[in-house]
Amino acid sequence: MNRKKIAVPCVGQANLQAPVSPHFGRCDSYAIVTLEEGEVKVIESISNEAHSDCGGSARMLVENGVGLMLVGAMGMRPYLALKELGIDVRCGITGTVAEAVESYLKGETLPMPEDTLCRCGPRCS
Numbered sequence: 001m002n003r004k005k006i007a008v009p010c011v012g013q014a015n016l017q018a019p020v021s022p023h024f025g026r027c028d029s030y031a032i033v034t035l036e037e038g039e040v041k042v043i044e045s046i047s048n049e050a051h052s053d054c055g056g057s058a059r060m061l062v063e064n065g066v067g068l069m070l071v072g073a074m075g076m077r078p079y080l081a082l083k084e085l086g087i088d089v090r091c092g093i094t095g096t097v098a099e100a101v102e103s104y105l106k107g108e109t110l111p112m113p114e115d116t117l118c119r120c121g122p123r124c125s
Contacts, residue, residue, distance in 0.1 A: 006033045006104065007066040007087075008097045014045035016098040024074035025057065031097045032064055038105055043097075055081045062087065070100045070109060079112065 009027030010018040021027030027048050034042040046064065048057065058081035061069070069082055070093045082089055091112035093100045103109055 002035075002037050004035045004067055005065045006035065006068045006070060006101060007031070007061050007064075008033065008070045008093065008100050009048070009072075010045075010097060014043070014097065016040070016043060016096065016101075018097050020070075020072055020093050020095060020097060020100050022072040022094075024069070024071045024078050030057075030061065032061075032066060033097065033101055035101070035105075040098075040101060058082045058085050058087065061085075068104070070104055071112070074112075 008014070008031045009021040009024050010029050010031050011021050012018055012028050014029040014031035016031070018031060029048055030046045032044040032046055033040055044064070046060065058078060061082070062085045066087055068088045068090065070090050072093050073091065074089070079089060089112040090104065090109035092110065093103065
């Protein structure tokens, strides 16, 4: 069975219709979408309470089995934390969680290049 867990940062409570948060660390929650054979099987909502530091959110996602992050934007520290823990990061995601997952399934997402990371200062996450 081909199974993958994807995380998407959300505005408000995570669900398939939730808007994608434009920034990883400032989201309200994460949608954890389980794909099996290219179809959505389960969606979980996890609060972004762990965002006291970049590593906390990254560790929480790994503990939940996430292997891929679909994100609009993020800073260098969370990007490096996710990469160090083995989570692939894809950028430029907009719309709803369902649209983000569909875009991934269609092969329309791109790996996040380091030169596109936010450089908004020490509070950027």
